[in-house]
Amino acid sequence: MTAPGTTARPRPPARERRLPGDADMWVMILGDLFIFGCYFVTYMVFRAMSADEFTASQRHLDIDVGVVNTVVLLTSSLFAALAVLAVREGASRQAQRLLLATGACGVLFTLIKAYEWHAEISHGHTIHDEFYSFYFVLTGVHLVHLALGLLVLGVAGRELRNPRRRRPAIVEQCVLFWHMVDLLWVVIFALLYLMR
Amino acid sequence: MSAPDDRLLRKDRRTVFAAWAALTAATVLARFLSPGESQSATALGDELVAAIVVLGLVKCRLVLRCFMEVRHAPRWLRFATDGWLAVLWSALLVIYLI
Numbered sequence: 001m002t003a004p005g006t007t008a009r010p011r012p013p014a015r016e017r018r019l020p021g022d023a024d025m026w027v028m029i030l031g032d033l034f035i036f037g038c039y040f041v042t043y044m045v046f047r048a049m050s051a052d053e054f055t056a057s058q059r060h061l062d063i064d065v066g067v068v069n070t071v072v073l074l075t076s077s078l079f080a081a082l083a084v085l086a087v088r089e090g091a092s093r094q095a096q097r098l099l100l101a102t103g104a105c106g107v108l109f110t111l112i113k114a115y116e117w118h119a120e121i122s123h124g125h126t127i128h129d130e131f132y133s134f135y136f137v138l139t140g141v142h143l144v145h146l147a148l149g150l151l152v153l154g155v156a157g158r159e160l161r162n163p164r165r166r167r168p169a170i171v172e173q174c175v176l177f178w179h180m181v182d183l184l185w186v187v188i189f190a191l192l193y194l195m196r
Numbered sequence: 197m198s199a200p201d202d203r204l205l206r207k208d209r210r211t212v213f214a215a216w217a218a219l220t221a222a223t224v225l226a227r228f229l230s231p232g233e234s235q236s237a238t239a240l241g242d243e244l245v246a247a248i249v250v251l252g253l254v255k256c257r258l259v260l261r262c263f264m265e266v267r268h269a270p271r272w273l274r275f276a277t278d279g280w281l282a283v284l285w286s287a288l289l290v291i292y293l294i
Binding site: 033047074078176 | 223
């Protein structure tokens with residue numbers, strides 16, 4: 001007769017707690033989240049002071065364009081997260097392709113945003129409207145971050161192309177920045193498009 | 197690479213795909229909670245706004261935990277990110293409802 005517990009399947013080893021990326025990158029990310037958070041709250045305070053005007057202006061935004069852009073950016077984050085896992089497996093080629101797909105989604109997001117800006121300006125919705133002044137600044141600052149993210153993805157791709165380097169930690173940090181861009185968009189989408 | 201590492205990597209891959217599916221589903225669900233351009237110009241009901249805020253908070257936490265791997269991070273980072281989420285979304289909801 002076997003002793004109780006001896007036939008049980010061995011438990012998988014507990015995963016070690018570790019900081020994704022490094023502390024410097026997290027200081028930057030948390031700082032950025034704090035600053036954007038202050039701006040989101042400021043927008044909501046201004047919205048509360050002129051709720052009817054903001055709601056009327058928000059109705060002009062095409063919510064489906066916002067949904068498509070959100071799904072595009074979420075898909076880019078999926079590719080970026082898979083790229084990190086591929087680097088950890090030592091599959092550098094696959095990681096490079098996944099980073100390329102991430103960047104392609106970022107470019108597609110920018111093109112859709114440019115189309116949306118063009119449509120809004122063509123309809124006379126400019127910064128003279130209080131809601132649209134917030135809309136252009138929030139989405140504009142986010143686009144600047146996205147452009148920086150594309151640059152950072154390029155750094156990660158360069159790292160993977162060099163067989164003597166290929167440091168997983170560098171790729172992890174670059175991808176963390178990209179996920180932050182995605183995270184900020186999730187809040188912007190809810191604020192501008194959904195909370196009418 | 198050892199067998200446990202392979203198992204953990206497979207688990208991480210499943211987590212990432214599940215998070216992406218949940219995030220996409222939450223985005224589509226939130227879209228149907230919010231009225232379109234053609235509908236009445238009155239503000240949303242409080243319940244709908246609360247639902248949109250909860251969906252937004254859940255989506256942000258999924259990005260942080262599953263994509264940014266905060267679920268494996270030290271306690272200070274998990275508390276810092278959860279604190280940011282709680283303060284931000286509760287402030288947005290309270291200001292909207294006032």
